[in-house]
Amino acid sequence: MKKIAIIGLPNVGKSSLFNRIAKQRIAITSDFSGTTRDIKTHQVYITEKPCLILDTGGLDRSSELFQNVHNMSMEASKKSRCHSHGC
């Protein structure tokens, strides 16, 4: 199944976009950066094909915690990479 990771700086609306696509309030959104710390996944259908969307914590290295969140986000993005020419 294809995976689509939402990657970006903290507090830019990744979790809001994730919830909008999922049509549910799954991810916590807030005015404060660093709210999302783990990866949330949800299955959606794009042109009738199942895909997994992933909300990530964002790319911030300002503390050890955020460094871990950063690394988890990058890991998710690597796992979402296209490995075949057919997509």
Ligand SMILES: Nc1nc2c(ncn2[C@@H]2O[C@H](COP(=O)(O)OP(=O)(O)O)[C@@H](O)[C@H]2O)c(=O)[nH]1
């Ligand atoms: N103006 C504006 N604010 C947004 C938009 N999407 C999210 N926000 C606000 O930006 C803040 C951060 O959103 P969040 O989804 O938690 O960002 P994340 O840290 O990237 O996951 C929240 O206060 C949201 O209400 C948007 O499209 N426009």
Ligand SMILES: [Mg+2]
């Ligand atoms: Mg978030």
